[in-house]
Amino acid sequence: MAAPTPAPRSPRRTFLGRLSLPERNYLADALRTETVGGVILLVAAIASLVWANTFGSSYGTISDFHLGPHALGLNLSVEHWAADGLLAIFFFVAGVELKRELVAGELRDRKAAALPVIAALCGMAVPAVVYTLVNVFGGGDTGGWAVPTATDIAFALAVLAVIGTSLPSALRAFLLTLAVVDDLCAILIIAVFFTADINFLALIGAVVGLAVFYLLLHKNVRGWYVYVPLALIIWGLMYNSGVHATIAGVAMGLMLRCTRREGEDHSPGEYIEHLIRPLSAGLAVPLFALFSAGVSLSGDALTQVFARPETLGVVLGLVVGKTVGIFGGTWLAARFTRAELNEDLAWADVLAVASLAGIGFTVSLLIGELAFEGNAGLTNEIKAAVLMGSLISAVIAGAMLKLRVRRYRALYEAEELDEDQDGVPDIYEQENPEYHLRMAALYEKKAAEHRRLAELAGAASSKPDGPA
Secondary structure (H helix, E strand, O other): OOOOOOOOOOOOEEEEOOOOOHHHHHHHHHHHHHHHHHHHHHHHHHHHHHHHHHHHHHHHHHHEEEEEEOOEEEEEEEEHHHHHHHHHHHHHHHHHHHHHHOOOOOOHHHHHHHHHHHHHHHHHHHHHHHHHHHHHHHOOOOOHHHHHOOOOHHHHHHHHHHHOOOOOOOHHHHHHHHHHHHHHHHHHHHHOOOOOOOOOOHHHHHHHHHHHHHHHOOOOOOOOOHHHHHHHHHHHHHHHHHHOOOHHHHHHHHHHHOOOOOOOOOOHHHHHHHHHHHHHHHHHHHHHHHHHOOOOOOOOOOHHHHHHHHHHHHHHHHHHHHHHHHHHHHHHHHHHOOEEEEOOOOOHHHHHHHHHHHOOOOOHHHHHHHHHHHOOOHHHHHHHHHHHHHHHHHHHHHHHHOOOHHHHHHHHHHHOOOOOOOOOHHHHHOOOOOOOHHHHHHHHHHHHHHHHHHHHHHHHOOOOOOOO
């Protein structure tokens, strides 16, 4: 009796493989805006530090200046308007981005999404554990455990722009997916752990407003003059409910439709994100940085970063926790899901991206303010620790990426090469079965044109000379 034939093993899935052409084009457009916004963010952070350490009194006066209607409970300082108001725009874009990733992007396929999601979750859990251990054994305040868990995609891209490293699209997509999952978890952390007293009447009003927002979208009602006032009402109610107002932004972003219907070049979510992203990356986030990153570096502020368990925990969480968490989570997930790394890349590339994800700026500063609210001195030192940890991560990641810069540039140029100038990179056409037939027809057409020109030239040269 013949032995039963073993079932064929399923082919191993490629991790960090080439993106589809539509996903690549979307990613290129989104990251182009984020990179420009990241450079602006970097300038704003530097300006904030210079301003706070040269004209500190004016910085404090403007940051603490209150404006807004008392009757609506919105008489806030400029710093709070930046953190609670402008960052709602940032989280709105994050919500749209997350929705698109879930229905049309890298997170749509559960098997493909498992690896970056696991990596992102490990990249948040390990820094939290590192911070907690440092403070448990050092006798510090464990309330800041969430500070080193966030990744700032705009700042990370700014670092890439500054050091001139053209990462292949697969690595950029991996970094963006990490940041999207990171933002979602940060939103949940803010909503669950940093909500104290709740005004249920205002919260119910915000929920009703969100329901109206969703109903209008479902009925295909159009017009900014409808949605912008409604969004402001929802935001104001959410702020007064005691739940952090940025939750309103992500909730509205998640409601937008991000799938394309027949005849649509862009879904409503993609279109609105395309309009709002420059406002978020170029204005909202830099202004938040301007009024949140103004850390006083006088005295022993920098040395205290490595002396206090709270600040040391933040630095180690960003530099060590993020790198170990993301790289370790990625390696374990790839091993147990039988995913095979793209042959054009190496695990050293994953390690470099994991280190780059240790740049936690915008959301880390926000969580730091929430975690140590009422303790201005410690909040200032936590901000200094976030800046220090992000700087160290950027330097380490930059050094590792520079070691592979020639390889990245070659892969990037291969992805962008378009010799026939048809708007589609050649590498994608070569994977199309019809590509060779089309190219053969093109070569035959060119050869025929050359033969015809040669015949005309020969005919012209064989004509007798005219009369002198």
